[in-house]
Amino acid sequence: MALLDDAIDACGGLARWDSLSRFTLHLSVGGSLFSDAGHAREFKDVTAEGSTRTQSVRFTGITGGEQSGAFQADAITIESLDGQVLRTWRNPSLDFPTNGTHALADELHLVFFCGVQIWTYLTTPFLLARPDVVVEELPPWQENSETWRCLRAQFPSSLINLASEQIFYFDENALQRRADHDLLGARVAHYSWAHENFCGIVVPTLRRTLTRQPDAAVIAKPVLIDVEIFDAVFE
Template identity: 80%
Template sequence: MALLDDVIDANGGMARWNSLKGFTLHLSVGGTLFSSAGHAREFKDVTAEGSTRTQSIRFTGITGGEHSGSFQPDAITIESLDGEVLRTWRNPSFASAEAGSPALADELHLVFFCGVAIWNYLTTPFLLADPDVVVEELTPWRENTQTWRRLRAQFPPRLVTLASEQIIYFDESALQRRTDHDLFGMKVAHSSWAHDSFGGIVVPTLRRAQTLQSDGTVIAKPVLMDVEIFDAVFE
């Protein structure tokens, strides 16, 4: 697909991506989804180490630097800083979440939600080239004075995502600028900007999730989720 090819090339190219095994991020995550559940400070100044090839990511320094948390599709763990497993959640899912709430009731839910979100953020758009992901180009979207091209992506059940169907917008430089999908009964848009290159891979260093109106325009407040990536290393 021409658009997907352009996007992958603009973000570093498939050859470079396929040469990688993992990433390390320094980031902070916040927003009303977290503060309303009592987690306003628990994902500030966190280190995330993940695989580019499988869905796995480990967060160090959560809950004020006291714990680490590990995400894999079949298990979430909370660990002490010396590696002792304190709590485990087997076969996690979003199924129990109610409309308007990500069910961030405790550290396990927090690590699950952030693990899914951050891993998918870091692997898109390369993840869209997976043979089991169904991608379709939609009509362009007019964003102020720019024309953004769009892809609809349908993800297979084997990939844990925030939503199985997502609409992804790319600007005139083929960089990802927005992703729309359902989230816990809401229509949300994840805006992304401030792209930077780390080891040849282009990453949006700022992301913001907000609710959507029926006409597709973004509602400014509340800010559901804010992600700031301070640094990224790929290897």
Template identity: 80%
Template sequence: MALLDDVLDASGGLARWNSLNRFTLHLSVGGTLFSSAGHAREFKDVTAEGSTRTQSVRFTGITGGEYSGSFQPDAITIESVDGEVLRTWRNPSLAFPNAGSDLLADELHLVFFCGVAIWNYLTSPFLLAHPDVVIEELPPWQDNAETWRRLRAQFPSSLITLAPEQIFYFDENALQRRTDHDLFGMKVAHHSWAHDSFGGIVVPTLRRAQALQPDGTVVAKPVLMDVEIFDAVFE
């Protein structure tokens, strides 16, 4: 598909992405999804290390630097700074689709949600080239004076995502600018901007999730989720 080819090239190219195995991020995550659950500062100024090939992320420095948290599809763990496993949540994917607003009830839920979100954020748009992801180009979307092209993606059950169906928007430079999907019973839009190149891979360093009106316009407040990436290293 021509649009997907343009998008992959704009983000660094599929060949470069396929040569990579791991990433390390320095980032902060916040928003009302976290503050309303009592976790306003749990994911401020943390390190995320993960695989570009499998769904795996380890966060260091959560809860004010006291703990680490690990996300894998079959288990979430909370660990001490020296690596001792303190708590474990087995097979979290079974609970995720039905968790609703209780998803962020404690640190295990928080690590699960952030693990899914950050891994999917970082691997997009290359994840759209996965052989089991079904994509379809939609009519363009007018965003103020800009025209954004769109892809609808349907993800297989073998991948843990924030939603099985999502709509991706790309600007005139084929860079990802917005993603729409359902979350906790509401429709949300994730805007992304401030793209930067790290080792040849172009990443939006700022993301913001907000609720959507039925007509597709964004509700300005509250901001559900804010992600700021300060640095990224790919290996």
């Protein structure tokens, strides 16, 4: 598909991506979803190390630098800095048992949510080239004075994602600028910009998630999720 090929080439190319297996990020994650759950600073100034090939991310320095959190498809763990497992959630899913509390109130849910989110951020658009992901190009979208090309992606049940169906928007340089889907009962739009080249892979270093209305227009406040990537290494 022409758009997907263009997007992959703009981010470094499939050959470069296939030569990699790991990433390390220095980043901060915040926003009203975190502060409303009582975790305003849980993911501020943390390190994320993960696999480019399987769904796996370890966050070091969460909870004020006192703990680590690990996301894998079959288990979430909270660990001490010396590697002792403090809590485990096996076979996690996005159907969080809230019991009347905020969906991200439990730190295990928070690690799971951030793990899925950051892994998907880092692997897109290469993720869309997987043979089990179904993509379809949609008509162009007008965003302010720009025309963005669009892809609808349907993800398999074997791949943990924030939503099984998402729409990705790419600017005139084929760089991803937005992604729409449902999240925790709300319609959201993830905006991305400030792309930088790290080790031959182009990554948007700023992301912001806003509430999306039925007509796909967005509401500027509150900012649900705010992500800033300070540095990235691929190897």
